[in-house]
Amino acid sequence: xxxxxxxxxxYKVIAxxxxxxxxxxxxxxxxxxxxxxxxxxxxxxxxGFEEEFEIxxxxxxxxxxxxxxxxxxxxxxxxx
Numbered sequence: 001x002x003x004x005x006x007x008x009x010x011y012k013v014i015a016x017x018x019x020x021x022x023x024x025x026x027x028x029x030x031x032x033x034x035x036x037x038x039x040x041x042x043x044x045x046x047x048g049f050e051e052e053f054e055i056x057x058x059x060x061x062x063x064x065x066x067x068x069x070x071x072x073x074x075x076x077x078x079x080x
Contacts, residue, residue: 001079006053007072013048014068017041027069035068049075 011022018035031037037045046062049055049071055078065074 003072003076006076006079009052010049010068010072010075013052014045017044017048025068027072028067030067031071032066045071053079055079 007027011025014020014025014031014035015022018037018041020035025035029035031042031045042063046057046059049062050057053075055075057074057078062074065071
């Protein structure tokens with residue numbers, strides 16, 4: 001799976017959890033500052049990514065990811 005595939009699926013999960021349109025999401029955006037994610041939604045995002053990509057993420061490491069691009073890179077690293 002290439003980075004573009006991961007990106008589109010990450011956008012889908014973010015849109016679903018935060019109830020926004022994928023067109024509102026950009027790679028340089030922060031989950032909390034730009035997209036308005038609250039702490040409970042950060043956990044939901046992590047769970048959504050784990051489910052979408054069938055991976056197990058380290059909670060502390062995953063919650064350290066603060067932006068969309070970081071999440072894409074983080075997931076790509078787990079898929080390798």
